[in-house]
Structure formats: structure tokens, C-alpha cells
Amino acid sequence: MKVHVDPERCQGHTLCAMIAPDLFTLDDVDGHSSAIDGEVPADLEAKAAEAIRSCPEQAISVIP
């Protein structure tokens, strides 16, 4: 699986990077999130799911 952050929805709450720092990076200037390119490692899939579940703006989705 891959994860994607919708830049139109993200408002920089930063919970995703708090939960899964290896999967999400925050922009230095505005703190908005973007997901890593490529497949989510199998051992981080649960973290990815928790980040999706925790996003207040519901900005994160899974790309199969």
C-alpha cells in the first residue's frame, strides 16, 4: 500500500508525523504534511492506518 496526503485538505495539524514520522514529512515553512513516495513498509502499515484515523481534516488516504 501507499499513503497520500491531499494538500487541499491538510491544514498542518501534524498528528500524522507524530504517529508515523517515517511515513510523513512536514514542510519547514508551513508544517503541512506530505507522504513518502513508494510502498509503506509492512511493519509500518499499522502506523499508517493510525495516522489516517487520527487526521482531524481526514486528508490522508490509501492508494492500493
Added chain:
Amino acid sequence: MSTEPVTDDERKQNRYHFDRHTPEYREQFTEVTAEMLDKCPVAWSDTYGGHWVAAGHSEVFELARSADYLSNDHDPANERRGYKGISIPSPDVGFRGGFLEMDPPEQRYYRQALNPYLSPAAVARWTPLVDEIVRASLNEKIETGQIDFVDDLANIVPAVLTLGMLGVPLKNWDIYVEPIHASVYTPPNSPDMPRLQASRLAMREDMMGQLADIRANPRPGLIHALATAEINGTMPPDFELLGIIALLIGGGFDTTTALTAHALEWLSEHPDQRERLSAERDTLLNPATEEFLRYFTPAPGDGRTISADCELAGQQFKEGERIWLSWAMSNRDPAVFPNPNEVDLARTGNRHHSFGLGLHRCIGSNVARMVFKRMVTAVLDRMPDYVCDPAGAEHYQTIGIIQGMKHLPATFTPGPRIGDGLEETIALMQVLVDEQRLADPVTVRKDAADLK
């Protein structure tokens, strides 16, 4: 978005007498919230000239993110549509409360000017300085075995940091703390009012002086960013900038104070959870912080004005109607939060609304989290057996504006001072701020404060 014509009575059939400014609302918050969530997640209340109240999580989510239909604008001079901003009732003041009472695109220009000072990367640079102010604040009380966590810690650290980020001398913190803190909890008819008015005036004078001084002798910080910002191609007038500075100070001080005091009080009442948080802080501090934010919701909500007839969250609204978005009540929605009225330090899926939602998300959220965590962990380390005195703990009588505390006295086993006291430390930190230009935006300075 098509709406069938219905009468106002039909639109407003979900009714609830909602008055968040009464002590009863604070005392019965859990019951009122459960009732509204169950029966009327969006309701019409006749209070304060009549307004909508949104309590349900999914309803607040949809409404707060519908900026095309909900306006934050405050227009006291009636130059646009005379909207009343984010407070219900609207205070009778002739100015707007910074960019929180603006709509895009104007609001966006301000946010873009200030983001590089308040992003996670920008805020992290200040952590070593915050640790010093926390250490020194605790030093003042550590040998006595007695502390008031509000007066002696949680009021001081957010204030000193906020002033540092603004570019205001750190030692001026006590000019600002009292008027900001007391303004929230002092009723208009209080005998304390004349003294409070005088302290407000002193604060406003200092603020205006700082703006003028920073214009004349530029030094880095949020005020410098504002003084040099082009907003939609023009330089904003001073009264607008003072509104922004007041918003940053009001947002930066008492909210974090309120969160910290409530969390420390709860941890004193639950010593087993306190030990667990301390022992497992590497994994537990982040979710526990979000849980305290959810449960105590220091800023309990925001008002908006409906800017066009619409149907949202299953409710028809008319242009010009006022609506209160309750972050605090939506944070207790059992549809999203199992056992919503319990604190679960390890809660997952914590999509709380305590920093708001959508394009007005609290611009200081990264500051609040960092300062809160540094204060709480320092207390856990240096006063691990503290016990709050319930008889001395004083909560705000009402939670309409901030769910905060006036006092939170505690006792603990005395310990040794570490390093300097508060006054000396603030003086040393001022040198650091100036020499290292800590208040520059993260686009200019990337490294954390170096204590040497």
C-alpha cells in the same frame, strides 16, 4: 445544495437553550453535551439574539470546513456586511481580532507571513530556551515544597516564549500576563475591573511602543514580519497590526496555561497514571498530550456567520445567521471517541477539534504542544510526588471563552535548585535571543538555540 422552501419554525425545530457563559454550563457540561449530541447535534438557541449551536463531531467537521458558507469576518464599521466575528455575543469593540476574524484571501496573506515563525521546524528551535525558562521557574519554588502551577509556571513560560517569538523583550512578560489572564475570568462588574483596565492600558501602550520601536530599529520576530508584510498589495494600518499582535498574545498565553493546569491537576488526582506517563513518556507523551487537549479543550469553540443560504450537516441555514461551533462538545462525541468522558492517555484515532479545523486551524498549535510537553515533563522530573490542594484549586467560573484555572496550588518534597533563578535566566536568554537572532523565520535561521 438545493433547498426546499420551509418556514423558520420548521428550520429551527431542533431547539436547545444554550448559554455557555453561565456557571451552570460549566457544572453540567457533561450532561448538556450528552443531551445535545444525542438529540440535537445542530440546534437553534434563543440566547444572545438567537444563534445556531453545532455540537456533533461530524456536523462540526463539515461546518468548520465550509468556508464558502461560513464567514469569520468581523466588520464593526459595516464596510462589508456588518458580520460580527467569532465571539457570541459579539463584544462591543470597534476592531477585529486579527486574522481569526478575517476571511480569505486577506486571512491567507497573514498566515503566509507568519507561518515560517510558527511551523514545527520553527518552533523546535526554541525548545532549549523553553527548557531554561521552565528550569528557572521551578527553581523559584523547588526548595519550599510549595508551588502554584498557574502563577509560578504555566503563566510564565508561554508568556516569555510568545514575547520572544514576537521580538518583544522577554523581561516584559509580567506587563502582559496579568491583563491577558485576568481579562478572561474577571466579570465586568468586578471590583477588580479598574485595576485590570489599568493593566490592559499598560499592555497596549507597551505593544504600540514595541511596534514603533521595531519599525525604527528592526529586530526579528513576528512583529517585524507584520510591520513589513504586504497584505494583498498594501501595508496594513497600525490598528490592524495591533489586532493581530493581540490575537497572537491572547492565543499564545492563557490557552496553554489552561491546558497545563488542567493536565497537572488530573495527574495529581490519578497518581498511577502520572507514574505511567513519566515512565512511558517516550511513547505516551504524544498521545497523552492530544488526549488532554481533547478532554479539556482550552478554547471551547468559535462563532461564525452564515454567508449564504445553504444546507450543511443536514440543516438549512440563512445568510446572516450566527453559529457557534463547539470544539469542546464535539470532542465528547461517542460516535468518534469511545468512552468520551474518560481520559485515556493512550487513546488512538484522536481526531479532536481543540485547535479548530480547516483554514483557521490554530496557528500556534505547534507552540502550545511543545511548551506543554516541556513544562509537564519537567514537573514529573523535579516534583514527581506533587499533590494539588483541591481547596486551593480555582477554576474559571465559566468556560465560555477559555476553560482555564486561576490557581492550582500544590505541595511536594522539596528538592535542590539547578542553576540560576528566573530573573537571571531571562536576562541570559535575552542575550541568546539577540545574539543568535532566534526570532528570525525558519527560512532564515534553521538551527536550534545554542546554549553553549
